[in-house]
Amino acid sequence: MGKSDVVYSVLLCVVLFIQLINGGLMVNAARTEDGSEAWGYVEVRPKAHMFWWYYKSPYRTEDPKKPWPIILWLQGGPGASGVGIGNFEEVGPIDTFLKPRNSTWLNKADLLFVDNPVGTGYSFVEDEKVLVKTDDEAATDLTTLLIHVFNRNVTLQNSPLYIVAESYGGKYAVTLGLSALKAIESGKLKLKLGGIALGDTWISPEDFVFSWGPLLKDVSRLDKNGLVQSNSLAKQISEELEAGNFVEATDTWSRLEEVISSNSNSVDFYNFLLDSGMDPVSMTASELTQQIAIKRYSRYLNSLRSVNISSLDVICSTKGTEAWVEKLKWDGIKTFLSMPRTPLFCGGEKITKGFFKSYKNLHFYWILGAGHFVPVDQPCVALNMIGSITQSPITSK
Structure with a gap:
């Protein structure tokens, strides 16, 4: 049995609460007895069902002066499973061999994984005609899911949500950020949006x-x-x-x-x-090429907290990301570009692991020695980075 088989076996056990009723499909949310995990389905549209999985951090604090963050992880692809890849391969509490992951991002925040868009992983549709055809449609589905998950949970509402995305997931993060802000402002969504983090994102x-x-x-x-x-x-x-x-x-x-x-x-x-084929994490769907209008996304800089790139990545290269950033329609871009970078270290070693630059709401990380999957290649610096981005109260993990 390969690594991916182990993941799918574990996930199969998770979704056994599906019940067939009168020939139809009825799915109820479930949780562990201690409340450390919850999962379930949201029917985001008729015949379109989205699967989510929430982990509560064992280090969660309830100090109102230092609100505990929640990370929503969006996988790339498009069509790759966040519940499978992001969770087991990269940042979740256990790896694909069911061994504890010391570098899990639960050390800094709660984690919410989603199989997005519908039709990905354990998210499913009853009719292929209701599969999404645009990023905006995917964002609407995700916003509907957030409404169902957050509006009925006061504890989650008091925690800032950080939309953290990898690869094509960064495009979902941007459109979701705009959609979520609109829903928050209209009173439809009870949620504190902390920011957006784009990791090796196929944004331009x-x-x-x-x-x-x-x-x-x-x-x-x-x-x-x-x-x-x-x-x-x-x-x-x-x-x-x-x-x-x-x-x-x-x-x-x-x-x-x-x-x-x-x-x-x-x-x-x-x-x-x-x-090719030597990378430890394999994506299951190709990245689709389509132009992103820069002006469309200039608004989200008010919520953006971080862009991170890895030095060895080709598909979403440092050179390409920097070229995109330089085109941003933002009054702070000239100041940001002229600022010096700060070196990053990890674990007490004085070996340069990366660089960091910050101005106002824009934070930019260069991670050295990492390919497309930063949490896998550089787990220590990635954990420190996400703690800083989310302003986690826990600094020692």
């Missing part, structure tokens, strides 16, 4: 594809011929995005990956020090 496809060739040429995974081919296809993608030809841009994006793979002897897009 155009900036990323233009970065791939130069990055891989600089680290010798591509030669000049490979660079020329890569840049040519990146330009074609940009033109197709500008024309609104998103399907064509996605096809060209696939060709670009093939060109890079063939010219680099199959570099791992999640870690350029590895060959």
Whole structure:
């Protein structure tokens, strides 16, 4: 039995509370006796059911002066399971071998995992016609889930929620942040939004594809011929995005990956020090290429707390993320860009693990020695980072 089989076996045990009634499907929420875990389904739309799993931190405090944070983890893909990958592979209390994880983010906050969008993991639809077709539709479903989970729980309402996302999940985080703020302001959602953290996020496809060739040429995974081919296809993608030809841009994006793979002897897009297939965490769905209008997301900077990037990632590279940040329509961007960085250390060692820069509500982390999955590659610095982002009362774990 492989690692993924272990995860699915565990999750199968979790969802045994499903009951068939009169030929239909009725699902009730459940929890452990001590209240340390709760899980269940929310019918976010007719015939569309979203699965969630909540962990209460054993270190949770109820000091109103230092509110205890909750992290909502959104996985990438699109279509990868947060309950499976984010939970067992990266930050949950136990790993895929059912062993305790010392670096679990429960040391700093409560954790809420969701299989998003519907149709992912244990979230399901009764009719394929109700699958979401846009990020905005996914955000509406997630907002509906938050309303059901938070509006009936005063304890959760008193805790700031931080939407933390990885890869394509960052696009969900942005659209959810805007949707949640609107629901909060209208009184539909009883929740304190603490901020949004974008981890190695596929937020600007155009900036990323233009970065791939130069990055891989600089680290010798591509030669000049490979660079020329890569840049040519990146330009074609940009033109197709500008024309609104998103399907064509996605096809060209696939060709670009093939060109890079063939010219680099199959570099791992999640870690350029590895060959394809060597990364310990494998994603099960491809990242779809589509243009993100920068102006659309400038509003969320008032809630954004963090962007973090890893130095070895290709798919969501440092170069591409920095190019996107420099385009943000924010009156503080010039000051932010001119500021010096602060080095990050971990565990008492004086070995540089990364860098950090902060101005007003924008906090930016550069994590060294990490590929696409920062909590796996650099668990210590990732734990310290999330504690800082969420302003966790616990500083020693």
